[in-house]
Structure formats: structure tokens, C-alpha cells
Amino acid sequence: MNKREFIKNLGLGSAAVLGAPILFQSCESENPEDFKLWIWTGGGEKSEADWDKEFEGLKQLGFYGVLVGGGKPVLEKAIPAAQKHDLEIHAWQWTMNRPGDKTAKEHPEWYAVSREGNSSYDVRPYVDYYQWLCPTKPEVQEFVYNGMMEVTELEGLNGVQLDYVRYCDVILPKGLWSKYDLVQDHEMPEFDFCYCEDCRTKFKGEQGYDPLDLEDPSKDEKWRQFRLDSITNLVNKIADGVHQKGKKLSASVFATPSLARMMVRQDWDKWNLDFVFPMIYYKFYDEDIDFMKRATEEGLNDLNGSKPLYTAFYLADKNEEEVLEAVKLVKDTKANGMAFYDYGLLNESFQKTITEALKG
Template identity: 50%
Template sequence: MNRVKFKTIVSFIVVAVTIMVNAGLVQAQAKTDDYRWDKNWMWVYADLKKSDADWTAKLERYKENGISGILIGGGVPMLEKIIPLADQVGIDVHAWMWTLNRPGDKEAKQHPDWYTVSRKGESCFDVHPYVDYYQWVCPSKEEVYKHIEKQVKELCAVEGLKGVHLDYVRYSDVILAKALQPKYNLVQDKEYPEFDFCYCETCQAKFKEQSGIDVSKLEDPTQSEEWRQYRYQSVTDLVNRLVKVAHQNNKLISAAVFPYPELARTICRQSWDEWDLDAVFPMVYQNFYDENMHWIKTSTQKGVRDLNNEKPIITGLYLPQIPEGKFPIAVKKAFKGGASGVAVFDEDKITDEELMILNELGTKYQTVK
């Protein structure tokens, strides 16, 4: 075979492979684009001990009352149990995973250097801010990303899974929500050292390389906009890399986030309007912020505005702290704020009457949209 003919054949193969790859990517993206997010959702606790019959009864109850998507933890074993049952009922299953907060993570515990370090110099490996289950790893570390990426890939490999749902994808709260501060005998009128993350060697070295600024030499690091932006971007980069992994596996990806971007940046370095997610679930828990029902609408509106109405917002409602008889108002406020759907936490508290209300209001407002 002469050289010219060989080159021609090779060129043809390269072009053909490129076309097939691109076609696959287009097909995968089309599926994410076509997915209907305008449904109502429930964050659901994993329970491998519950019988198939009990799970089916729970799922049927949800489906009959307008819940057509669940976000469930428990990892691969729980997903393999629940997905066939949910498919029979007609409910979508998304895998709910804790991302940067890793309590109980045996692999992470073998790597103390993975954990975030406060401005006070305390590592989350040893000192857990606020509560014992706050055990945060650092988004700037490549080893941490690879560890989380592995989990996402394992979840995506489960047959029938519709998507991955990220939670705790942020730094520890530098400022607690207003109503929560008295619970911990705190007055957080500024960013205090023991709650300000992350000052690990990796973060400081990467930031200095990018900006030329040595954080350790700053008189008041909390006043450095560059340092603040670095930490926003650190989480954003991690999320957007995970988005690519999910999409490469033909899975959707969403996240539970703080109420709206401006607030999220302020209290936990979460710049979620810059994330390439398929949908966002803002946890608009009005009672945490000493706010009324109307705040649910305005917070939802801010999120819709900051996303330029380009992707769905599913407003999360915290049922245990919604005043008695006010659930219909909360749901209406979410939809009137522009939500595509409503997600409820926690499932153990919801009554049949409240499920019926959610179904009726969902049908009304989602049909209008």
C-alpha cells in the first residue's frame, strides 16, 4: 500500500470516529436538554432494611400525590434496590450524595491532609465546626476531586439512574444563618477565624501562584476580594468538572444550594450561578433566616434572575419549620417566584393533606407554565 493511499485511509477513519463521538455527545446532551424538571420532588432517606412492599407503598403514595422525582442517598446498594421499584411506579430516581462534607468517609480519614484548615489553623480532620458531622475536605486538592469523581462515576454506572444530586458542595458556613446562631451561642457579625476556610497549604500555594498574593502576609484576609474569588472558583471548578463526568455518562446533575447566589457567596463561598448544572435546588428555608413566607418568593426570584431563567430552579422547602396551615402559602410563593417545581424536606413530616395540596398546586402552576 503506498503512503498516499495509507494517509487517505487514516484520514477517513479519523473523520468517521470524530463524527461518531460528536454524535454521541450530541445525543447525550439532547437527553439532558429534553428532561422535564417541572415536577415535585422529595428528599428521601435511604433504608435498605425496608421491604420492597413498604418501599412500593411509599412510592405509590408519592406518585398518587404528584411527587414524580426523588433524591435518595445510600449509595449504590440503595439505588439498585429502589430504582426497579420506582420504575414500576413511574418515579425518577436521582442519587443524593454529600460532596465536600465527608463524615464517615473511611478513605478520606486515611488522608488528614485532605481536610480544610481554618484561619485559626485548625483542621476539620481534628476540629469539627458547629457540629460533629461537619468534616469538610478541600476542593482545591486534586486528590479530593479524584475521590469524589470516583463516587460520581460509581453512581452513574447504576442502571436506570436518572441523575446525580450534589449536596454540601461548599465550604463550611463562615456565617451561620441568622436564626441558627443563638443555637450555638454565637453572634457572627463578621468572619471569625475558626469558621473561615480554607487556609491549607494547597489553597495558599495555588492562590499565590495565581495572584502573586501571600495570604499569610495579609493583615486581614477577609478584606481580600481576590482571596474570596479564589475560593468561590475552587468550588465552581470542582462542580463543573463533575458536571462533565455526569454528562459523559449520560446522566443529569443538580445540586442542593443555599437560597440565592448573593447570600450563598456570603455565608459559604457558594457561587452557584456559575455552575454548569442541569438544575438547581435552592434550600429556601425561610425560618433559618428569620424570614416570612414572602421571602420564599423573593429568594426564588433572585435565583431565577441570576440564572437568566436558563435552567430550572426547584425550590426546596423545609417542612418541619413551616407554620401550621402555611404549607399552601409556601408552595404558592415558590411557584410565583418562578420555580419549575418544589422539593420537600423532610419526608417523615409530610401528611397526606399536605401531599394533596402539593399535588393540586403543582398541577395548577406547572400547567400554567
């Protein structure tokens, strides 16, 4: 956390608790300098010279940080370029969804099990790249934790950004229902996880009943909370480790805390993150563009100043007017900035649009 962010956190966080929420109001994002831009990028084929050129361009456009996927080999090439151009660089890491993961594949018992009794190891819900691990199993927690710790060893890396840090979507965003020919106005057993022996035994030990014995497990508050907590506990464990290494932890999460809890069992406003990227991909939610503002404000309200929020925007399937409007809508909130998905979609025209929107 840099000094400016620290001051801002202190102001919004502790002042609000002390009942003086306006103390540091002047620090909130009033100028473009304070409205930080992030972008997801990656690419195993890129050379150090490619990264240098890419990051030089992003810096010129006013970007603040990059979220780089591909793990250690890619990061090793990208970090020197990020340092040279004074960009924050965070490792973009997939967390619970591990399609084709070599180590995980050796442990079929690590995968999440649906209410129907199918393991995500064999039966992939919705799409072929969905293969989810169970967050409750100590072996899985250790595996995920160790993977995150491994990247924190990289000299010059500023932090870790968790993606897919959740359960499989028990309810898909509404705009995607037709794509899968589904009407998900209730939790369907084939998309409802995790009912493995470990989860059920642990839950029964705590609450005295097996979720599978319930007539409708989706209506049971304690069972719902158990799964929310299972992800929260893992995130907070990773946070402790990442912070011990002197690095930051963030996550990309579903659009608002209430939608995230309902759809993917993410209790993200409770996580010990340094900042958060709600993915307000409004078209997926079958919402209009004003959702960029409404969802951002809901997240900010629920976080109550505990950490910076950067609204994530999906560049695919958008035109210039939509990009312009989205940036203006988010700038009109107290969000700390925006993150764009992804570099491959950031064409020259969008670059110009974003720069203009920030000025205006």
C-alpha cells in the same frame, strides 16, 4: 432532560440571548403538570416492597422525581420501584462534608484547614457532623469525582444530586446565630476555610501573596474568588463526567446566589448543572414566608433562564397554613417546581395541603 424541559431550556436560554425572551413564554409553568415536585428520601432499612409502596404513593400525589440518599446499596433497591412508577430518580450525594468517611479518614491531610490553623479532621466547626474536605487538593477532587462516577454506573439512575457542595459556613444563616451563641456580622477565623498549604501555595503562585499575610483576608476579593472557583471547578469536573454517562447533575444550594457566595462560597449560578434546588429554608434565615418568593425570584433572575430551578422547602417546624402559603408563593413565580425535605416529614395532612395548593 425530557423533551418538555429541553424545549423550555431552549426557549428561555437561547431566545433570551437572541433578544426574544417571550418566544416560548407559553411553556412556562402555567399548569400543575408543568410544576414538578421532588422529594428527598432514603433509608437503608427499606425493602424493595417498601420502596414500591412509597413511590406508588408519591406518584399518585403527583410527584415527578425522588432524590434518594444512602448510596449504591439503597439505590439498587429503590431504582426498580422508581422506574415502575415512572419517577425520576437521582442519587443524593454528600460532596465536601464527609463526617466519618472511611476512605477520607485514612488521609487526614485531605481535610480543610481554618484560618486559625485547625484541621476539620480534628476540630469540627459548629456541629459534630461537620468534617470538611479541601476542594483544591487534586487527591480530594479525584476521590470526590470517583465517588460520583461510581453511582452513575447504576442502571436506571437518572442523575446525581450534590449536597454540601461548598465550604463550611463562614457565616451561618441568621436564624441559627442564637443557637450557637454567635453574632456573625463578620467572618470569624475558626469558621473560615481553607488555609491549608496547598490552597495557600496555589493562590500565592497565581497572585503573588499568601492570604495569611493579609491583615484581613475576608476583605480580599481575589482570595474570595479563588475559593468560589475551587468549588466551581470541582462541580464542573463532576458535571463533565456525569454528562458523559448520559445522566443529569443537580445540586442543593443556599437560598440565593448572593447569600450562597457570602455564607458558604457557592457560586452556584455559574455551575454547569442541569437544574438546581435552592434551599429556601426561610426560618433559618430569620425571614418571613414571603422570602420563598423573593429568594426564588432572585435565583431565577440570576440564572437568566440557563437552567430549571426547583425551590426546596423544609417541612420541619411548619404547619398546614405555612405549607399552603409556601407552595402558592412559589407557584406564583416562574420556578419550575418545588422539592420537599423530606419524605419522613410528609405526613398525610401535608400531602393533602400540597395537592390542594397545586390545584388552587
